[in-house]
Amino acid sequence: MPETAALDAFRTEIADWILSACPAPLLGRAMGEDRIVWGGRKWQFQDDDQKTWMQAAIARGMTAPRWPVEYGGAGLSRAEEKIYREELERLQAPPPLESFGLWMLGPALLEFGTHAQKLAHLLPVTRGEIRWCQGYSEPGAGSDLANVQTRAEDMGDHWLVNGQKIWTSYADRADWIFALVRTDRDAPKHKGISFMLIDMNSPGVTTRPIQLISGKSPFCETFFDNVKVPKSYGEDNPSVVGQVNRGWDIAKYLLTHEREMIGGGARGLLGGRSLGQVLGDLDGAMDDPVTRAEAMRIEVNALAFAMTMERYKDQAEAGRGVGNASAMLKYYGTELNKERYELLMSAAGSEAVEWDGPHGSLAPEWLRTKANSIEGGTSEVMLDIIAKRVLELPNS
């Protein structure tokens, strides 16, 4: 088939490009959180190689392979992007740039934004110049996200924003925030929310990191104290994406993305190796029948789950939306990832409980996975969504 031949040619081409563009010291190493390039004004590269690789990717649009070329992407098809990811994994090359701008803001703007909004915000994202964070949850709006109380008052030429966000990932390192704010306090709770783009440098915005059980502080509290947000950042470039008071539609759309992403986060962590192979490196671990049985069970489930992720992506690509079924990906992937880390911890035994022992960051990673089934909607909320929207079981 000519289509297959074209994709095979693309695979060769993209692999050659990775090998020529990505400095050799970056290749052939397992991906870890410490190797992620997040970008932004405050970003500092670990070394020149990271910078070289990111710049090469920017030049080819490969920091956002699927986005249109005019917004800084490479305009790849889904099949081509998949091949690119596979080749990155095979060569153990790190993604040149990761960010909430790429994962979350981009999909929202591409779907709901104006051309001017896309030009103004997406290009800096693809170039790693602006780092975004997500302002969704609040102390009183966790699982019940539509209960957000941070309010934006209409002051004519600007919005006046007051309130508090929580679990804002990396807010202390972000340049801009996309936030859910209440613009109509009298409307039903889903109908008075807007999706607003706010410069974190605005007077009145402050952040405070939250220390987690993993010892790390990836999340912050973010406070808005009489923050003036211009109604517009330029011609046809309003600070609210989509219609005022219709932000919940965008939030729901993005939550679907986020859930697929968090659910899929379990893949690739082992650098393309099976769980059993990783455990096989630990002397005697696989001789334990319980460990072996658990490793087999998790491997079977992980392989079938990875196929399901691909099937759902193909379905979305074919224009048949995945919709509420994305809740399943989020639920299943995160629970699976927690099981995987429990087994890794158990197999590494007393060595695993050391913060900085022979297994590196295993302990904090294990603790971090516990947030997977909470952030972006808890497993219980996912099961509620499946039960109500997919199975159509009655409300209580």
Place this chain on the structure above:
Amino acid sequence: MTSLLETEDETMLRDAARGFLADAAPVANLRANRDQGRPFDTGLWREMAQMGWAGVLVPEAQGGADMGHRAAGILAEEMGRTLAASPFISSAVMAATTLRAAASQQAEQALTAITEGRLIYAVALDEGRKHAPLNTALVAQKAGNGFRLTGTKAFVADGGSAQRVLVLARTAGSAGEAAGLTLFDIPADRAGLHKMARATVDSRDHAQMVFDGVEATGDEVLGTLDDGWALLARGVQAGQAAVAAELLGVAGGAYGMTVGYLKERKQFDRTIGSFQALQHRAAHLWAEIEVTASAIANAGRVLDATPTQAGLAVSLAKARAAQTVDLAVREGVQMHGGIGMTDAYDIGFYMKRARVGSEWLGDYGYHAAQVAAARGF
């Protein structure tokens, strides 16, 4: 890798099969078969053959539809959904795949007869209580120009109804070795072949076959002497994928009945499906079925594209299917409450078929170990 999404043709096949089976083979038919003491409805099997199902894996030159393993999986899954009993997997999948791979003139004639529904094959493989084909100990001793088969085969699906049997026998080597196994294709009424029907919980045809010096000619060797497993393994693998697909259908059928019941049954003045404890269990079950469906589709795709490298895909499918159907029927019976324990209600039939299907051609443990081996641990 090709997409796991169904093609338009596959969706049409599924819809047609589902429509036909809902009318012609609802669960009530299984109950009637059981009550009348027949393993399956021969009229139904004739109709299936007329629709091309018996020839789904048979080349067009032999009159088949040649639709491939993904299509066979879709048919098996839909049959599982209504527990439709037929020799589809034994004859149209396992025997047909094996005979096709044998590629002899004799095999081609048999394929035509299978396609037309005139001939039913059984595959006599395992001898112990678990699936372990290489442990074959049934002996085929050289006797003149032919062989004499002595030993016992257990759990032969459709063994009571089949007119012909593919039997794996040891001509050399010892238990545990693939080398030295030879495959014979003989009539089921050959002298010395005693078929003992076993009453199994799923009310289907399973027989013990005792070979008491059964004679077979050299012409009845299928494939190569001492290398029969290489040939039969193709059929067994296709069978494992089809059983896995059937179990996915069994899980889907049990799930559908159960969610239907949750929406209708009232207690404490509420529909019980409004209780979150039950909602979450039902939602989890749905998630497991969705994930297993991917593994089933993948097995069919890989068998169609690269049949000699399908081991991982097939074992993954069977391992997942066994786990998922087990959950589906246990949750199904439990959520039906007392009525789920009654013979008058259908959910119990799903539990019984699930147990048999999980065991047939390798259980979860067998296939999970195959996955582990293929994944390097």
